[in-house]
Amino acid sequence: MEFLSYLISGLSLGSVYAIIALGYTMVYGIAKMLNFAHGDVIMVGGYISYIALSKLGLPVWVSVLLAMAVCTLLGILIEGLAYKPLRAAPSLAVLITAIGVSYFLQNSALLIWGANVKSYQSVVNGTLKLFGNQLSISYVSILTILACVVIMVGLTVFTAKTKMGKAMRACSEDKGAAQLMGINVNKTISVTFAIGSALAAIAGVLLCSSYPTLVPTTGSMPGIKAFTAAVFGGIGSIPGAFLGGLLLGIIESFAKAYISTQLANTIVFAVLIVVLLVRPAGLLGKYVPEKV
Amino acid sequence: MSKLKKNASGFKLNHYLTYIVVTAAFLAVTFMNQGGILNKKMQGLLVPVCCYIIMALSLNLTVGIMGELSLGHAGFMSLGAFTGVVVSQSLVDTVPNEAVRLCISILFGAVIAAVAGFLIGLPVLRLRGDYLAIVTLAFGEIIMDIINCLIVGHDSKGVHIIFNFKGDKSVADLNLLEGGKAIIKGAQGAVGTKTISTFFAGFVMIMITLFIVQNFIRSRTGRAVIAIRDNRIAAESMGVNVMKYKMIAFVISTTLAGVAGVLYGLNFTGITAVKFNFNTSILVLVFVVLGGLGNMLGSIIAATVLYILPEALRQFSDYRMLIYAIVLILVMLATNNPQLKALLQKINPFNKKKEGGAVQ
Numbered sequence: 109m110e111f112l113s114y115l116i117s118g119l120s121l122g123s124v125y126a127i128i129a130l131g132y133t134m135v136y137g138i139a140k141m142l143n144f145a146h147g148d149v150i151m152v153g154g155y156i157s158y159i160a161l162s163k164l165g166l167p168v169w170v171s172v173l174l175a176m177a178v179c180t181l182l183g184i185l186i187e188g189l190a191y192k193p194l195r196a197a198p199s200l201a202v203l204i205t206a207i208g209v210s211y212f213l214q215n216s217a218l219l220i221w222g223a224n225v226k227s228y229q230s231v232v233n234g235t236l237k238l239f240g241n242q243l244s245i246s247y248v249s250i251l252t253i254l255a256c257v258v259i260m261v262g263l264t265v266f267t268a269k270t271k272m273g274k275a276m277r278a279c280s281e282d283k284g285a286a287q288l289m290g291i292n293v294n295k296t297i298s299v300t301f302a303i304g305s306a307l308a309a310i311a312g313v314l315l316c317s318s319y320p321t322l323v324p325t326t327g328s329m330p331g332i333k334a335f336t337a338a339v340f341g342g343i344g345s346i347p348g349a350f351l352g353g354l355l356l357g358i359i360e361s362f363a364k365a366y367i368s369t370q371l372a373n374t375i376v377f378a379v380l381i382v383v384l385l386v387r388p389a390g391l392l393g394k395y396v397p398e399k400v
Numbered sequence: 401m402s403k404l405k406k407n408a409s410g411f412k413l414n415h416y417l418t419y420i421v422v423t424a425a426f427l428a429v430t431f432m433n434q435g436g437i438l439n440k441k442m443q444g445l446l447v448p449v450c451c452y453i454i455m456a457l458s459l460n461l462t463v464g465i466m467g468e469l470s471l472g473h474a475g476f477m478s479l480g481a482f483t484g485v486v487v488s489q490s491l492v493d494t495v496p497n498e499a500v501r502l503c504i505s506i507l508f509g510a511v512i513a514a515v516a517g518f519l520i521g522l523p524v525l526r527l528r529g530d531y532l533a534i535v536t537l538a539f540g541e542i543i544m545d546i547i548n549c550l551i552v553g554h555d556s557k558g559v560h561i562i563f564n565f566k567g568d569k570s571v572a573d574l575n576l577l578e579g580g581k582a583i584i585k586g587a588q589g590a591v592g593t594k595t596i597s598t599f600f601a602g603f604v605m606i607m608i609t610l611f612i613v614q615n616f617i618r619s620r621t622g623r624a625v626i627a628i629r630d631n632r633i634a635a636e637s638m639g640v641n642v643m644k645y646k647m648i649a650f651v652i653s654t655t656l657a658g659v660a661g662v663l664y665g666l667n668f669t670g671i672t673a674v675k676f677n678f679n680t681s682i683l684v685l686v687f688v689v690l691g692g693l694g695n696m697l698g699s700i701i702a703a704t705v706l707y708i709l710p711e712a713l714r715q716f717s718d719y720r721m722l723i724y725a726i727v728l729i730l731v732m733l734a735t736n737n738p739q740l741k742a743l744l745q746k747i748n749p750f751n752k753k754k755e756g757g758a759v760q
Binding site for chain 2: 136142190193194196197198200201203204205207208209211212214215216218219328332335336339343368369370371373374377378380381384385388389390
């Protein structure tokens with residue numbers, strides 16, 4: 109029973125990582141940039157839904173939609189102001205700009221909402237008791253796992269079937285050729301950022317519901333972990349991000365339970381290193397040999 | 401061809417210019433300090449600035465010269481810092497002379513960081529691009545976590561080390577003899593360190609670092625590393641052993657980071673492992689990129705200005721980090737956006753001349 113409960117909490121944590129990692133991986137696949145500000149968009153989503161839920165007393169679904177709307181706007185704004193002018197710049201310059209945006213978001217949050225820890229009111233309460241109270245699963249965990257599966261399926265269908273999804277895949281394969289085929293590359297990249305940021309808002313709500321402390325740096329560590337998850341699964345690959353996120357969550361949960369709380373992160377990162385040594389492009393990533 | 405020649409001569413000028421600028425800055429700051437112009441806060445910044453300059457130079461070797469992104473450089477600084485603290489605190493009675501003790505500590509810190517750099521380099525340098533970056537990040541976090549569990553004490557029998565992996569150990573478990581003292585207390589970090597780092601030591605170490613890095617770049621090995629950066633396949637087909645040369649550059653880089661760490665660790669009575677987290681690695685990376693990849697003088701200036709900037713902005717208190725973020729974004733936009741760059745060049749008549757001197 110203990111094992112099952114650790115597995116479920118791992119799956120739930122992993123689902124949050126997976127949702128964040130999807131945002132990372134989509135942006136990387138298309139814009140070939142590591143968006144270090146992604147974690148901070150999660151934090152903004154958390155704060156917006158916190159204000160809507162606890163201060164304004166709005167219903168849960170309105171709060172979540174509001175958070176998604178604000179984060180989507182924020183994503184488009186960040187992309188347009190900070191990343192779009194650097195489309196042709198070296199990737200390191202874009203990386204540093206992303207770090208600047210990350211500092212900017214964190215410090216803006218610090219000024220607007222203060223450094224005090226906000227205790228987040230979970231979007232769903234209660235636990236499900238199974239096997240005569242031996243196994244208890246919180247509804248938040250179930251919701252998180254469900255949300256992750258729905259998003260995963262939705263994104264897969266979106267990229268496979270819709271026109272915009274096809275445009276995204278075309279841009280990630282070859283931007284120049286995509287442009288020649290009449291695809292608006294800039295618009296496609298903006299839409300990718302918008303989707304990624306909306307997902308980050310959902311991740312923010314779910315993360316804060318499971319771990320109800322909200323501070324301006326809430327998003328950093330999950331952001332780094334999700335980035336790790338994206339690389340773990342093979343960066344640029346949507347099923348890879350899903351698999352990487354879930355595995356990372358489960359490994360972290362088991363490491364905390366059975367080995368050592370202090371070393372949980374170390375074990376997660378050690379597994380990542382071993383996986384990358386065996387499969388240099390991640391679990392589901394395509395290894396592209398260089399052409400001479 | 402003419403561009404190449406121009407770059408080569410600019411390189412040479414830059415080479416000596418850097419030493420002159422650093423020495424002049426050191427003398428100026430020393431006179432200002434003796435004249436009482438610097439306040440207490442600024443005096444406190446002197447050694448950390450030196451440490452971050454060494455860090456920036458060392459990371460520039462990895463990122464600028466070797467062309468690989470490292471996101472875990474603070475880990476090596478951390479190794480240096482805690483090794484330095486343990487060595488120095490253990491030798492307090494044996495080696496009373498502070499300068500000698502500092503030298504011994506720096507030596508030990510450098511060796512430990514070099515060994516760690518070699519061991520970590522073995523897996524890391526086989527990877528490429530963003531995958532290499534994420535693994536350095538992973539190692540940085542692992543080093544931080546492990547040092548966070550470290551408990552070290554010293555008594556008449558020598559140094560005692562235990563790891564607090566389960567969260568159930570404390571200083572009492574070291575079983576120190578009478579008169580022994582704890583040096584590192586797990587998550588509390590190093591406590592009660594005797595501060596022996598000086599501004600002069602920082603200056604000397606910057607000069608040594610510069611000497612090593614500048615001469616390395618101009619050596620046969622350095623040229624091989626640059627060749628690998630510019631075109632790995634071409635270099636490999638010319639018979640350059642990619643792994644070997646990358647490893648040499650990486651180990652030199654981590655060793656220097658360890659030296660910076662020792663100076664940093666011995667400048668404060670207490671430091672924690674969390675100080676050397678991902679954000680510190682990123683901070684140094686920002687110095688390197690803003691200073692210009694491969695440009696050592698640029699790294700030095702960027703590290704100095706950007707480390708002091710948040711302090712100088714103290715009067716804006718809450719807004720200072722926000723201003724810092726905006727400045728960072730604007731500088732990156734101004735230096736990398738083609739339209740803005742063209743606009744700046746039109747406004748500034750000196751800009752065209754500067755372009756030629758800048759080393760790629």
